[in-house]
Amino acid sequence: MNEPWWIDVIKALLIANVVLLAFAYATLLERKLLGRMHLRYGPNRVGPFGLLQPIADLVKLIRKESFAPTAAVDVLFIAAPALAAFTALAAFAVIPFGGVWHWGPYDVTGNVLDVPIALVLLFSLGAVGVYAFLVGGWASESKYSLLGSMRTAAQLVSYEVSLALSVLGVVIMGQSLSLTEIAVKQQETIWFAGPQLVGLLVFLIAGTAETNRAPFDLPEADTELVSGYSTEYGGMRWGLFAQAEYINMITLSGLCVTLFFGGWGGPGLPGPIWFLLKLFAVIFFFMWMKATLPRLRYDQLMKFGWKVLLPVATVNAVVTAVLVVAL
Amino acid sequence: MSHHYSGVQPLGTLKGFAVTFRQVFKKPITQQYPEYKRPVYPRFRGRHRLWRHENGLEKCVGCSLCAAACPADCIRVVPAENTPDNRVSPGERYARIYEINLSRCIFCGYCELACPFDAITLEAEYELSEYSRDDLIYTKDMLLAPPVKRMPVADRELYDTPEPVWKTES
Numbered sequence: 001m002n003e004p005w006w007i008d009v010i011k012a013l014l015i016a017n018v019v020l021l022a023f024a025y026a027t028l029l030e031r032k033l034l035g036r037m038h039l040r041y042g043p044n045r046v047g048p049f050g051l052l053q054p055i056a057d058l059v060k061l062i063r064k065e066s067f068a069p070t071a072a073v074d075v076l077f078i079a080a081p082a083l084a085a086f087t088a089l090a091a092f093a094v095i096p097f098g099g100v101w102h103w104g105p106y107d108v109t110g111n112v113l114d115v116p117i118a119l120v121l122l123f124s125l126g127a128v129g130v131y132a133f134l135v136g137g138w139a140s141e142s143k144y145s146l147l148g149s150m151r152t153a154a155q156l157v158s159y160e161v162s163l164a165l166s167v168l169g170v171v172i173m174g175q176s177l178s179l180t181e182i183a184v185k186q187q188e189t190i191w192f193a194g195p196q197l198v199g200l201l202v203f204l205i206a207g208t209a210e211t212n213r214a215p216f217d218l219p220e221a222d223t224e225l226v227s228g229y230s231t232e233y234g235g236m237r238w239g240l241f242a243q244a245e246y247i248n249m250i251t252l253s254g255l256c257v258t259l260f261f262g263g264w265g266g267p268g269l270p271g272p273i274w275f276l277l278k279l280f281a282v283i284f285f286f287m288w289m290k291a292t293l294p295r296l297r298y299d300q301l302m303k304f305g306w307k308v309l310l311p312v313a314t315v316n317a318v319v320t321a322v323l324v325v326a327l
Numbered sequence: 328m329s330h331h332y333s334g335v336q337p338l339g340t341l342k343g344f345a346v347t348f349r350q351v352f353k354k355p356i357t358q359q360y361p362e363y364k365r366p367v368y369p370r371f372r373g374r375h376r377l378w379r380h381e382n383g384l385e386k387c388v389g390c391s392l393c394a395a396a397c398p399a400d401c402i403r404v405v406p407a408e409n410t411p412d413n414r415v416s417p418g419e420r421y422a423r424i425y426e427i428n429l430s431r432c433i434f435c436g437y438c439e440l441a442c443p444f445d446a447i448t449l450e451a452e453y454e455l456s457e458y459s460r461d462d463l464i465y466t467k468d469m470l471l472a473p474p475v476k477r478m479p480v481a482d483r484e485l486y487d488t489p490e491p492v493w494k495t496e497s
Contacts, residue, residue: 037347039356292347293340 003106012093012112019092023246024054030287037291064235071141072232080136081233081240087129088247094118095254096180098264098271110264110271111180118179119171122255123164126210129244130156133212133219136241137229148228151298152212152219158305159209159216165313166202169320170259179255183263193260198316200260202309204285207252209305212245213286215293218301253282366481367451372434373478374452375427377470378445380417385471386446387425388418396441401431418444425467430460451478 028043028050035042043050068077098110115121130152137149170192174182186192193200209216220228230241257263257278264271266278296304358365367373378386389406407423415421439448452474457463 033351036351036355039350039353041355041357041359288344288347292343 003108007106007108008112011108015092015112016089019089019247019250020243022250023243024058026246026250026283027057027242028054029283030290033284033287034291037288058239061236061239066235066237069141069232073139073141076135076139077232078237080132080139081237081244084129084132084136084244085240085247087125087132088244088251091122091125091129091251092247092254094122094179095251095258096183096263097254097275099184109180114178114180116176116178119167119177119182122179122251123160126248127160129248132244133229133241136233140229140232142232144226144231145229148219148225148231151221151225152229155209155212155216155218155301155305158302159206159309162202162305162309162313163206163210165310165317166199166206167259168313168317169196169199172317172320172324179258179263183258183265186262187265191260191262196260196316196320198312199320200256202313202316203256203260206305206309206313207256208286208289209301211248211252211286213249214290215295216301217295218298221295249286250279250283253279253286256282364479366479367453369481369483369486371451371453371480372436372449374429374450374455374474375432375438375447375465375470376450376474377425377447377467379471384414385416385421386444387422387442388416388444388446389420389422389425390443392441392443393438393447396437398435398437399431399433401428402426402438403428422467425470427465427470428463429455429465430463450474451480452476453478 031053032042032050043053046052046056068074093112094115096109096111096114100110101108133152133156134149137145137152140146170182171177173192173195174185176182176185182192208214212219218228219225220230225231230238233241254275257275261278261282264275266274269277380386389404391404391406394400394402394404403424403426404422405424406420409415409419409421434449436449439445447470454476455463
């Protein structure tokens with residue numbers, strides 16, 4: 001393992017830009033897909049098949065006035081979207097999208113940052129990212145924003161527990177916290193989606209809640225809270241929040257692929273291609289879910305999180321642990 | 328089944344997923360507007376049109392009944408006397424100025440109801456956006472000219488709609 005610093009920098013730049021591009025086109029994909037599921041076309045005016053729509057949206061957002069309520073706490077109001085975007089983008093650094101390439105005298109790993117505690121790092125970055133949503137809503141000095149923030153706090157804390165527990169089974173089977181090692185282990189044995197099916201289901205549901213996506217989009221429930229924590233945000237500041245949400249979804253899909261579907265492993269095609277294909281499939285599922293399920297009520301959300309998801313995740317982790325030790 | 332979590336029905340949820348997935352392969356029902364213009368109803372009330380007799384004289388005699396009937400007060404008529412060397416309409420007088428302020432008009436059609444000579448009717452045109460309010464004041468020349476854009480109108484046979492009484496009896 002010898003990897004000079006400049007390869008890391010190139011990889012970091014590359015991945016950051018690829019993820020941002022993926023975010024831009026995830027918005028288009030979502031709007032197109034939701035459109036087709038509603039018997040509409042979705043955006044199809046800007047460029048061929050609407051392919052330039054994300055660029056038009058970006059230009060619009062950047063040119064918009066960056067206003068703030070007079071009563072808002074300026075520093076926090078401005079810092080919150082930046083923090084959200086940063087943690088979202090940083091979290092993707094540990095997701096492995098390929099094995100090790102031998103390139104001249106260097107060994108290049110298929111992720112920006114190969115740390116043995118990648119999973120813990122990812123969850124802690126996600127936990128920091130939650131603060132952005134809380135602080136942004138609080139600093140707006142608006143009732144809707146504050147209510148959105150409170151819902152974010154309650155929902156994300158509740159479902160983070162289930163999310164972590166659902167992953168525990170995979171960690172026990174993979175016997176590592178390193179995402180690369182877990183993926184390699186799956187390529188050597190079988191995809192953990194099979195033995196950890198319960199874990200996968202809990203992960204998908206809790207992950208949807210964790211990324212504030214329908215049917216768990218209570219923090220921004222448009223019909224009740226205008227737009228939740230981002231009510232008072234406009235222009236590119238709002239754009240950063242939206243970016244954070246989409247990149248969180250992409251990261252979570254990447255995590256799902258790595259933990260349950262063998263990461264970059266697959267026959268024939270090179271690793272990153274397989275990773276992208278699987279990533280697309282998981283993202284498609286999230287969008288499909290958004291088109292299908294109506295938003296939960298708040299009490300349903302809490303009941304489901306604590307009384308169904310958490311026990312199931314706990315039992316899954318315990319049973320996995322017992323079986324791994326026994327066999 | 329004594330107690331279940333309200334709203335959570337696994338089977339119904341799965342069915343829902345099947346429904347949304349099926350839609351993807353159907354043809355969207357969207358009508359792509361600027362390219363496809365849905366034919367308007369035969370009695371659609373769009374932009375006004377002033378008419379001439381077959382001999383070229385204007386039907387409007389400048390009686391201002393349309394302006395009186397207009398609830399939005401958007402019609403301005405200034406009449407003048409017809410003279411032998413300046414005969415504009417078959418009546419005694421004609422409309423020297425006939426203006427409709429389309430930024431005020433509510434397209435109620437009372438003007439065509441009020442008109443005793445069927446000089447003014449509401450036609451099919453509805454693409455009336457302008458960059459300036461001033462451009463929405465239509466003068467007599469503009470109202471007399473045939474419309475630049477021709478909007479598709481649905482076949483009258485498709486609807487059980489007789490020709491309006493005030494268009495046939497006069």
